[in-house]
Amino acid sequence: MTRATAEQSGLRELARAALPPALTFVIVVALWEGAVRGFAVPRFLVPPPSDVLMAGWTERATLAGALFTTAQGAGLGFLLSVSVGTSVGLLFSLSRWLERGLYPYALFLQTVPIVAVAPLLVLWFGPGLRAVAVSAFIVSVFPIIANTLAGLRSVDPRLSDLFRLYGATLSDAVLKLRLPSAIPSMMTGLKVASGLSVIGAIVGEFVAGFSEGNAGLGITVLSAYRQLRTDLLFAAVLLASLLGLSLFALVSSLSTLLLRRLRSPG
Amino acid sequence: MLQDIDLVIEAGSFVALLGPSGCGKSTLLRFISGLDSPASGSIVLSPGANEAEPDQRTRLAFVFQDAQLLPWRSVLDNVALPLELQGSSRAEARDRARGPLAEVELSDVLERFPDQLSGGMRMRVSIARALVTQPSVLLLDEPFAALDELTRQRLDERLRRLWQTRRMTVIFVTHALAEAAFLAERALVMSRRPGRIVLDHVLRLPEVRSLELRTNQDFVAETGLLYQALQQYGALDDAWPVVSRSGA
Numbered sequence: 001m002t003r004a005t006a007e008q009s010g011l012r013e014l015a016r017a018a019l020p021p022a023l024t025f026v027i028v029v030a031l032w033e034g035a036v037r038g039f040a041v042p043r044f045l046v047p048p049p050s051d052v053l054m055a056g057w058t059e060r061a062t063l064a065g066a067l068f069t070t071a072q073g074a075g076l077g078f079l080l081s082v083s084v085g086t087s088v089g090l091l092f093s094l095s096r097w098l099e100r101g102l103y104p105y106a107l108f109l110q111t112v113p114i115v116a117v118a119p120l121l122v123l124w125f126g127p128g129l130r131a132v133a134v135s136a137f138i139v140s141v142f143p144i145i146a147n148t149l150a151g152l153r154s155v156d157p158r159l160s161d162l163f164r165l166y167g168a169t170l171s172d173a174v175l176k177l178r179l180p181s182a183i184p185s186m187m188t189g190l191k192v193a194s195g196l197s198v199i200g201a202i203v204g205e206f207v208a209g210f211s212e213g214n215a216g217l218g219i220t221v222l223s224a225y226r227q228l229r230t231d232l233l234f235a236a237v238l239l240a241s242l243l244g245l246s247l248f249a250l251v252s253s254l255s256t257l258l259l260r261r262l263r264s265p266g
Numbered sequence: 267m268l269q270d271i272d273l274v275i276e277a278g279s280f281v282a283l284l285g286p287s288g289c290g291k292s293t294l295l296r297f298i299s300g301l302d303s304p305a306s307g308s309i310v311l312s313p314g315a316n317e318a319e320p321d322q323r324t325r326l327a328f329v330f331q332d333a334q335l336l337p338w339r340s341v342l343d344n345v346a347l348p349l350e351l352q353g354s355s356r357a358e359a360r361d362r363a364r365g366p367l368a369e370v371e372l373s374d375v376l377e378r379f380p381d382q383l384s385g386g387m388r389m390r391v392s393i394a395r396a397l398v399t400q401p402s403v404l405l406l407d408e409p410f411a412a413l414d415e416l417t418r419q420r421l422d423e424r425l426r427r428l429w430q431t432r433r434m435t436v437i438f439v440t441h442a443l444a445e446a447a448f449l450a451e452r453a454l455v456m457s458r459r460p461g462r463i464v465l466d467h468v469l470r471l472p473e474v475r476s477l478e479l480r481t482n483q484d485f486v487a488e489t490g491l492l493y494q495a496l497q498q499y500g501a502l503d504d505a506w507p508v509v510s511r512s513g514a
Contacts, residue, residue, distance in 0.1 A: 168351040262337075
């Protein structure tokens, strides 16, 4: 295949992947705009997309600052989740005792209603970035623990036999067999956690987001709601999900790169 | 699973272990390798004529069904792995891995990855990985069962030649009669569960065996002998009924 045709087929591939969702977007936005105007729905209930776009443009300075603040909280929480979750998963895989003793409490992090715990976080960490990051961490850490553990446990038993036969040390078994085998599963955990960390950050901001000067998207949503500025509220919500999507896309492409380098399936 | 197994295998011999699925062939192999221990009884590995006291862990090698390579390691790094695990530096291990890879004629694909190789090539990498520690005992558990017949015959021939140059003890588990007869000096047939050895037979076949041997009269006779033993003791009770009845 020549380079030109390879590029062409690459473009065609992209078009095939991107066209259906783009088309869906255009149709939904058009229907939404038409329905709101056609049925004269009050704008404080459902604003038409054009209003949302306008609000996003006029409040762009506020929204950009809020986006940056939320991204910081979510990013920090996510990084914390990755380091803690991976280490805890690894520790659990090394000791059944530790796993049995602590796994139920790790599961507690997954099931605890974060909205109810958020006030505690303000008490402990003070309002602002730290409490928000911890909230993002609590929501996103469990999928990383669970997937790391599952991955480390999914090693082919014959390969474990092979390592045993040659008298491999524990660190060899972990570094040369278990961790590489676990990477596809760990990447799944990271992808799930990336989206959750944004949710955790927004919820954290609802309660803990007031700190001098920089308020996140959660605060923008709250204040827009109090002023019945539904168009701005929509714009903030859309930005928050865009943030989650970009974090997910970032982690996904990193994981694809890594998996390709490692030649692992998945 | 296994019962009354009393077996002496000469150092440097090539033994084929035959039997129906689930009879305990693989279990016996795992006992010999030390990966599992029998509930009662023992396995003793004595040193060969010109060998120092053997260290079980370093003198044994195991080839599994399906090549069982690490997908994230290149061919060369896969073969270097056992040496790395035994404490060699990566550079030294990679260097020493080239020899066995040349023996299985894979010197031109050293930096390829397992997913870029055919099934037969992957199995050759697996054999090279087993040879890299210079084992005095090589255990193979139905290594070629998943490969097509022609690839399998070529690998059989290659393995036989490797054994002739290296003269390590080889214990080869298979359920294919012709493969056992072609490869081994001695064939052991096991019964269905609980596995016992029902035939211990020294094959009367030439030392040098080529692909043409498979159509030779003696070869057919030896294979027939193994078949009879397997048929008599190995057929499972719930196997497909031989006589079909009319009606429902």
